[in-house]
Amino acid sequence: MGRLARLLTCAYVLIRETQYIEHRARGRKELRRAGQCARLLAAYAALSAITSFMVGLSLGLCALASAAAGGEAVALALAAAGFALTLMCFVLALLSTFTGSWTLQEYRVLEPLRMLPLSKWEVSLAVLAHSAFYALPAILLPLVVVAAAHQTCSSLTAAHLLLGPYSAVLLAAGLSYRLASVATSYGKASGRTLRVRLYRAASVVAFTSSFLLLQLANALAEALVSLARGLLGVASVAWAVYPLTVLEGVYLSYADPPASAAVLAVELAYAALFAAFYAHSFIWFYAGAAGRAMPVYRSRVPPLTAPRLWGGPRLAVAIRDAKLALRDPRVASVALCPLYACAAILVSIALPQGLKLKALLPFSSLVLAVVTPLTAVQLAAGEGGGLWLSLHLLGRRGLLQGKVLLATLLCAACSAVVAVALAIAYGDAALLTVAATVTLTSYASSCALARVTASKLTPRPRASLRFSAVDAMLMAGLSLAISAPPLIALGLSALSQRRLLWLAASLALAAAEAGACHMLWRGISEGAA
Amino acid sequence: MISGHDELTLMPPSGAPSVRVRGVVKRFGDVVALDRVSLEVRGGEIVGLLGPNGSGKSTLMRVVVGLLRPDEGEVSVCGHDPFEEAEVVRQLVGYVPEEAALYESLSVREFLEFVARARGLRPEAFERRGAALVRAFGLEGLLDDLIGTLSRGNRQRVAIVAALLHDPEVLVLDEPVMGLDPASARVLREYLVELRGRGRAILLSTHILGVAEALCDRVAIMSEGRVLAEGTVSELRARAAEGGTLEEVFLRVTGKDEEVERLIEALRGC
Numbered sequence: 001m002g003r004l005a006r007l008l009t010c011a012y013v014l015i016r017e018t019q020y021i022e023h024r025a026r027g028r029k030e031l032r033r034a035g036q037c038a039r040l041l042a043a044y045a046a047l048s049a050i051t052s053f054m055v056g057l058s059l060g061l062c063a064l065a066s067a068a069a070g071g072e073a074v075a076l077a078l079a080a081a082g083f084a085l086t087l088m089c090f091v092l093a094l095l096s097t098f099t100g101s102w103t104l105q106e107y108r109v110l111e112p113l114r115m116l117p118l119s120k121w122e123v124s125l126a127v128l129a130h131s132a133f134y135a136l137p138a139i140l141l142p143l144v145v146v147a148a149a150h151q152t153c154s155s156l157t158a159a160h161l162l163l164g165p166y167s168a169v170l171l172a173a174g175l176s177y178r179l180a181s182v183a184t185s186y187g188k189a190s191g192r193t194l195r196v197r198l199y200r201a202a203s204v205v206a207f208t209s210s211f212l213l214l215q216l217a218n219a220l221a222e223a224l225v226s227l228a229r230g231l232l233g234v235a236s237v238a239w240a241v242y243p244l245t246v247l248e249g250v251y252l253s254y255a256d257p258p259a260s261a262a263v264l265a266v267e268l269a270y271a272a273l274f275a276a277f278y279a280h281s282f283i284w285f286y287a288g289a290a291g292r293a294m295p296v297y298r299s300r301v302p303p304l305t306a307p308r309l310w311g312g313p314r315l316a317v318a319i320r321d322a323k324l325a326l327r328d329p330r331v332a333s334v335a336l337c338p339l340y341a342c343a344a345i346l347v348s349i350a351l352p353q354g355l356k357l358k359a360l361l362p363f364s365s366l367v368l369a370v371v372t373p374l375t376a377v378q379l380a381a382g383e384g385g386g387l388w389l390s391l392h393l394l395g396r397r398g399l400l401q402g403k404v405l406l407a408t409l410l411c412a413a414c415s416a417v418v419a420v421a422l423a424i425a426y427g428d429a430a431l432l433t434v435a436a437t438v439t440l441t442s443y444a445s446s447c448a449l450a451r452v453t454a455s456k457l458t459p460r461p462r463a464s465l466r467f468s469a470v471d472a473m474l475m476a477g478l479s480l481a482i483s484a485p486p487l488i489a490l491g492l493s494a495l496s497q498r499r500l501l502w503l504a505a506s507l508a509l510a511a512a513e514a515g516a517c518h519m520l521w522r523g524i525s526e527g528a529a
Numbered sequence: 530m531i532s533g534h535d536e537l538t539l540m541p542p543s544g545a546p547s548v549r550v551r552g553v554v555k556r557f558g559d560v561v562a563l564d565r566v567s568l569e570v571r572g573g574e575i576v577g578l579l580g581p582n583g584s585g586k587s588t589l590m591r592v593v594v595g596l597l598r599p600d601e602g603e604v605s606v607c608g609h610d611p612f613e614e615a616e617v618v619r620q621l622v623g624y625v626p627e628e629a630a631l632y633e634s635l636s637v638r639e640f641l642e643f644v645a646r647a648r649g650l651r652p653e654a655f656e657r658r659g660a661a662l663v664r665a666f667g668l669e670g671l672l673d674d675l676i677g678t679l680s681r682g683n684r685q686r687v688a689i690v691a692a693l694l695h696d697p698e699v700l701v702l703d704e705p706v707m708g709l710d711p712a713s714a715r716v717l718r719e720y721l722v723e724l725r726g727r728g729r730a731i732l733l734s735t736h737i738l739g740v741a742e743a744l745c746d747r748v749a750i751m752s753e754g755r756v757l758a759e760g761t762v763s764e765l766r767a768r769a770a771e772g773g774t775l776e777e778v779f780l781r782v783t784g785k786d787e788e789v790e791r792l793i794e795a796l797r798g799c
Binding site for chain 2: 033
């Protein structure tokens, strides 16, 4: 009992320390009291649990929605849900454990434990518990999905829905250990700045590739289910390839339970393989995190250098922000969203059984018009230590001007591609106006959000920009409210016989909003104060 | 398994040195950090390690506490191998590294409680000893502050208290007075003298020769990973032909005397 309590304490301390380091690295408000640290940890855990619950519930309910149809529809819906769940668990586990593992290793968080009389097993188990905490959303998600869909799924189906995603978690966690070890072992002991950059680059690559994979998987879900149906009874080995095995296993648990049990055996073999990979990666990671004894040099990543102000501040800041969007994963996560969405929409348009125009038009417009304005806000927040320089050099309006411009350009580029694809796919040139409507709506939202952001900028005593969770929600709500009128008109154009009229109305509404919000933006002061 | 400090019966046989280092070699790539180093520290003795930066003092200490495995040679602490019996050795040793390794997200109180729990200290033993050490090193007002918000000196005080909490048989202190204010430095010096009187073995490194001269029973002067001279301060003085202060002996043994003279001469011209 004493050992268990000691182990749990060690795990808690490791988790708290890595959370603290990450909080500090994000440049958030300095924590001074122990209670603040404990609350930070509890908030993270609660957020993970709530997110997992919501996502899991929605996935489970999506599957249940098809249950009313009965028969094969349930099997197909659950198979698609199982496949998406597996990919989602992989993405979540990879992203979350990579961050935690890298911090643990790079900041030598295990160093104080090495001076205490703890066995290697105790420290290893504490590190495992630390990883499990970071992978909490991925661990909870399959349980929530199975609980939500328990009325329609047999124990065999539930076994597939649990085994497949948990194998993905093992694979992702093993991969994250490898990545963390590679990122940390690169360069000299004192080269933290270089490693931080590498880590950020790796995070961006991991995030973009996995997010893109997820978007494509969602878009391809229908095609994959058709594939599963086609594979049934066919002498093909494609189903044996993970994660198609999960799709096939869930489907067969309804159609052919004995065959499904055989697929389950294959999934077990995969789970064993991934567990071995995980164990090997963990040993490798642990040897690096606890074995090497290199001196610790505390250093900070220097702020970005001042931009060369050629061609006027707007363009210069937009170019600088574009570079920031690629370097900083926090910004990239938002700035690259429209690109992923664009890719997913194009796949949906290209699929022979793709979404109908009435669903595609409002969906694609909503994603682009609501998400891109948030890029401007995230870019301002991503300034970090360089904010004081930009603010005093460019003033409030100048600082935000480049960001609004970048967000609008991003939206214009994506919406133009989508509009052309729509116009070609549906043979309607009038759909090209969608690009203008979405861009103007995005510009209106960006201007309004820039006005709110400007009010949050405090130049003294040290330039800072702080948003609470409530601020973020209000901004998302504001963006949604501004986007709603023109996008509703766009939706009606897809439903109504008088498409041209509604397209024109949506364009007019967007133009009016853009004009009004531009005036709002003009109200931002030009100085830093 | 060690279940509590009060039950500790892992002492070395009487007369045997508490710390024994024999012909230890440690390499980092092509760099030889320790070159056939031999040293002994007995109970009731303070041994000082002196040497210029990069001479191998900290590496030797990390080898002694089992944080680094030597490439050659033997190390034992109270008769135990620090690497093979790491858990036992860390229960016997209190180690203060040069760069205090602490958890910044914990308050001072939480960190000390965590260390006490990890060391298997009974709550009443921790309350008694912890409170006395906290008072002695002036940490009372900082108990609820996060370690991440403390100054370097205060962090060093926390690291020292954490290392002393379990009343270790062997103390390994790497530059312990670095960053301490004069009052805390004085408390530490007096406490080390008291621990010596209670039969504890203490190995400390320092750049402050006055501290070594006042505290240490024996001194080992290291340079480029080797022990160049070892003995009591008076023996070292006698061994260096011209005698003089410990500083002069140190400079002569490490071959830095002429270089220092040259630098001082260059400064005079500025």
